[in-house]
Amino acid sequence: MSGSSNASSHRPPRIGESPLVRRALIIGVLVVSAFVIAAPLAVIAVQAFSKGVETYLAAITHPDTLHAIGMTLVTALIAVPINTLFGIASAWAITKFDFPGRRLLLVVIEIPFSISPIVAGVAYLFVYGLQGLFGEWLSAHDVKVLFALPGIVLASLFVTAPFVARELIPLMQAQGRDLEEAAASLGASGLRTFFSVTLPNIRWALLYGVVLCNARVMGEFGAVSVVSGNIRGQTNTLPLHVELLYHDYQTAGAFAAASILAGLAVVTLFVKVALERRGAGRRNRPAFVAEPAGISKETP
Amino acid sequence: MKITLDNVVKTFNTFRAVRGVSLDIGSGELVALLGPSGSGKTTILRMVAGLEYADGGQIRFGEEDATDIPVRERGVGFVFQHYALFPHMTVGDNIAFGMKVSKKKRSPAEIAARVADLLRLVRLEGLGDRYPAQISGGQRQRVALARALAVDPKVLLLDEPFGALDANVRRELRRWLREIHDELGITTLFVTHDQEEALDLADRVVILKDGKIVQVGTPEEVCRTPVNAFVMRFLGDANHFPATISGEVASIGGARMPAPGLVDGAADAYARPGDLGFSLEGDGVAATISRVLDRPDGRRLIAVTEAGEHVELDVAPDAPVKAGARGVITLARAHIFPAA
Numbered sequence: 001m002s003g004s005s006n007a008s009s010h011r012p013p014r015i016g017e018s019p020l021v022r023r024a025l026i027i028g029v030l031v032v033s034a035f036v037i038a039a040p041l042a043v044i045a046v047q048a049f050s051k052g053v054e055t056y057l058a059a060i061t062h063p064d065t066l067h068a069i070g071m072t073l074v075t076a077l078i079a080v081p082i083n084t085l086f087g088i089a090s091a092w093a094i095t096k097f098d099f100p101g102r103r104l105l106l107v108v109i110e111i112p113f114s115i116s117p118i119v120a121g122v123a124y125l126f127v128y129g130l131q132g133l134f135g136e137w138l139s140a141h142d143v144k145v146l147f148a149l150p151g152i153v154l155a156s157l158f159v160t161a162p163f164v165a166r167e168l169i170p171l172m173q174a175q176g177r178d179l180e181e182a183a184a185s186l187g188a189s190g191l192r193t194f195f196s197v198t199l200p201n202i203r204w205a206l207l208y209g210v211v212l213c214n215a216r217v218m219g220e221f222g223a224v225s226v227v228s229g230n231i232r233g234q235t236n237t238l239p240l241h242v243e244l245l246y247h248d249y250q251t252a253g254a255f256a257a258a259s260i261l262a263g264l265a266v267v268t269l270f271v272k273v274a275l276e277r278r279g280a281g282r283r284n285r286p287a288f289v290a291e292p293a294g295i296s297k298e299t300p
Numbered sequence: 301m302k303i304t305l306d307n308v309v310k311t312f313n314t315f316r317a318v319r320g321v322s323l324d325i326g327s328g329e330l331v332a333l334l335g336p337s338g339s340g341k342t343t344i345l346r347m348v349a350g351l352e353y354a355d356g357g358q359i360r361f362g363e364e365d366a367t368d369i370p371v372r373e374r375g376v377g378f379v380f381q382h383y384a385l386f387p388h389m390t391v392g393d394n395i396a397f398g399m400k401v402s403k404k405k406r407s408p409a410e411i412a413a414r415v416a417d418l419l420r421l422v423r424l425e426g427l428g429d430r431y432p433a434q435i436s437g438g439q440r441q442r443v444a445l446a447r448a449l450a451v452d453p454k455v456l457l458l459d460e461p462f463g464a465l466d467a468n469v470r471r472e473l474r475r476w477l478r479e480i481h482d483e484l485g486i487t488t489l490f491v492t493h494d495q496e497e498a499l500d501l502a503d504r505v506v507i508l509k510d511g512k513i514v515q516v517g518t519p520e521e522v523c524r525t526p527v528n529a530f531v532m533r534f535l536g537d538a539n540h541f542p543a544t545i546s547g548e549v550a551s552i553g554g555a556r557m558p559a560p561g562l563v564d565g566a567a568d569a570y571a572r573p574g575d576l577g578f579s580l581e582g583d584g585v586a587a588t589i590s591r592v593l594d595r596p597d598g599r600r601l602i603a604v605t606e607a608g609e610h611v612e613l614d615v616a617p618d619a620p621v622k623a624g625a626r627g628v629i630t631l632a633r634a635h636i637f638p639a640a
Contacts, residue, residue: 178384185378186398200388
C-alpha cells in the first residue's frame, strides 16, 4: 500500500515540468508583469496626485489640456467610424469574393502594422507639406491639411486602418460563404444579406475591433506628432500634450494628463472583457462565433 | 419544372471541372448526381442553382433559358451539406427568412402559419423557438430543407444532404426525403458520393467521372447493365478477372460465358462478390483461400488466384471453408468489357 503511494509521489508529472520549474516560471512572469506593466501605471496614478487633488484638477481643467482632450475626441469621432467602414468593406470583399489582387489587398491592409508610425507621419509631410506633392495646390486653395485637424485625422486613419479588418477577416474566413449563399438562394439582396445574415454573426468581433481601433486612435503619438506641429491649444492631442508638459517640467500636469489616457485604457480593457463575455455566454443564444463547417457539436 | 442542361462547361482557373454535360431532368423527377470527388457533381448542382455561372452551354428551366439568371431570382431551393442555417436566428426565423425577404409581401400571420405548416412537414413541431446550435444534426438538415421549401422553389437542389450525419440518421432521413418528394412532387436533384444513397433514393442516377457523364439510368439499369468497368467498380465491390474472347464466348479461367458483340482477344471480366462461389472442383478460376471474414449476414472469403489477383466472394454463413483451402471460384454472373 505505502509502496504504491510512494511510487506515485515519485512519478514525474503527467504533463509539463516539475513543480519547481513551474513555480519559478510563474514567479518570473509575475515579477516581470509587476515591473514592466503594473509599476509604471501605479507611478502615473501616484505622480498625478503627488501635489494634491487640487493641483490634479487644475491640471486637467487647464484650457490647453481641455483643448487637447477635445482634439483627441474629435479625431477619434472622425477616424474610428471611417476605419470601421473601411474594415468591414475590406473584410467583406476579401473573404466573400474572389477578385484579382485579393492577396495583395490583404498585405496592403497590414502595412500600417509593420511600418513605424513616424514613417507614416513623414510620408504625409512629403505628400501634403508645402514642399510636398500637393503642397502648392493646397496652399493655393487655402486648404490646411498639415499642422491642423485633417492631418491629424489622416495620420490616425493610416495607423489604425488594419484594426477592424484584422479582427473580422479570420472570423469571416472561418465562417465561409455558405450563409451568404443560402441567403441569396432564398432571394435576399446583397444589402439584406449583409445586414441580416453577415453582420449579426460578426458583430462582437466588429465591436472588439472598434474598441481596439479607438484605443489606438486616442493613444497615437508617432505619426500624429509629425503632422500636427504641436501647437499648444490648437493642434495638440492628448498624448502630444503629455509630452509637451513633461518637457516643460510640469511633472504633475503631465501625469495628470497621462492619467486620463491610462483611465481610457482601463475602460477599453473592461469593455473588451465584457464584450468577450457577452459574445460567448449569453443564455438561450448560441455563441456568436459560427461553428466551422463540419465540426458542429451535436446537442440533443 | 423540367430542367435541361445542354453541353454545359465550367473551368476553374485551369481545372476543367465540367466538360460538356447534357442532361434532361423530367418534371417531378428525383435524380442523383453520383461520382467520386472531383467528378464535377457539386459544380453542376451549383450551376443549376446559379451559385456558379456556366462558362459555356445552356441551362433551361422549362423552356426558359436560366443560364444567366442570378441565384436570387432563379427560384431554387438549395440545401447545403453543412446546413448553413443562420446561427443567430431561431429555427422558425430561419424558415421564415425566405418569405420575409421575398418581393411577394406576406403578412406576419401568413408567414407564421406557413412556418408552422413546414415544421409539421419536416416533423419538428415545437422546435421553432430553438436555435440551430440546440438541435441535432439530423434536425438541422430538416430545418434546412424546410427553409428551402418555404419559398416554393421550382426545383429542389441538395448538396450531399446527408454527408455530415451518421449512418442510422442518414438512412432514416433518406426514406423521409423520398416521402416528402413524393408528397410535394417537386423536381429534385441531389449530389452524393454514396452509391447506396443514390440507388436507394433516386428515380434516375447520373454517374459522373472527370467532369463528364459516364452513364445515366434507373438504379436497375446502372446496376444490371453498367456501361463500363468504371461504373461497375464505382457502384460496389467488384472483382476483376482477365478473360479471353473467342467467337463471342469468353473464357475466364476454366469457365465459359457468352459475350455477345465482343471482338476476339483479351477482355476484362468483373463480378460481384455475391455472384461468385467457391468449390473444391469444377469449372472456374483456380484459387487459394487466404482469409475467411465472418459477418452478421454471411461469410466473405478472400481468395488469391494463380495470377496473384485478390478476389472477394460472399458465401453462405455456414459454408465449410477454411483459410488455406485450394479450389475453384465459380462465376454465376459477370460483366465483360473490352480490354481497356
